[in-house]
Amino acid sequence: xxxxxxxxxxxxxxxxxxxxxxxETKTKTKRPPLYKVLILNDDFTPMEFVVMVLERFFGMTHAxxxxxxxxxxxxxxxxxxxxxxxxxxxxVAQVMDFAQxxxxxxxxxxxxx
Numbered sequence: 001x002x003x004x005x006x007x008x009x010x011x012x013x014x015x016x017x018x019x020x021x022x023x024e025t026k027t028k029t030k031r032p033p034l035y036k037v038l039i040l041n042d043d044f045t046p047m048e049f050v051v052m053v054l055e056r057f058f059g060m061t062h063a064x065x066x067x068x069x070x071x072x073x074x075x076x077x078x079x080x081x082x083x084x085x086x087x088x089x090x091x092v093a094q095v096m097d098f099a100q101x102x103x104x105x106x107x108x109x110x111x112x113x
Contacts, residue, residue, distance in 0.1 A: 033112055035088035039068075039095075040107040041076045049104055054080060057094050082113055 037058075039050065047069055054065035058080050071078040083091065088110040095108035 032084055034082050035085055035110045036079045036113050037081045037083060037088050037091050038077050038109050038111065039072050039080050040109065041072050042105050042107065045099070045104040045106040047073065049099075049102065050106065053095055053098060053106065057091055057098070080108075 039054070050069040050072060051062065051065040054060045054068055055062060058065075060068065068078055068080060081088075081091065092108045092110050095106065099106035099108075
């Protein structure tokens with residue numbers, strides 16, 4: 001680009017030695033914030049149901065879902081995924097609806113990363 005600029009300035013017959021500088025401004029798009037989707041432990045939802053939810057709504061293998069379910073069971077909460085706001089909101093709604101339809105008190109929430 002510099003070579004092209006100097007050639008353009010020379011073609012214009014700029015004899016006074018002053019060189020104009022052309023600045024290109026590039027708009028930097030800010031990435032949207034991401035949100036963590038969390039599953040909370042409770043004393044009533046069966047472990048198998050939590051595993052099924054993790055497989056069904058978060059695309060985990062059975063082994064991944066089982067390991068994460070144990071983390072939820074032991075620590076009380078676990079991050080099951082990180083998504084854009086809209087996707088996180090949808091995942092939470094899907095899990096909550098599915099749990100309610102199966103009469104389980106499983107809680108799923110989201111928070112800004």
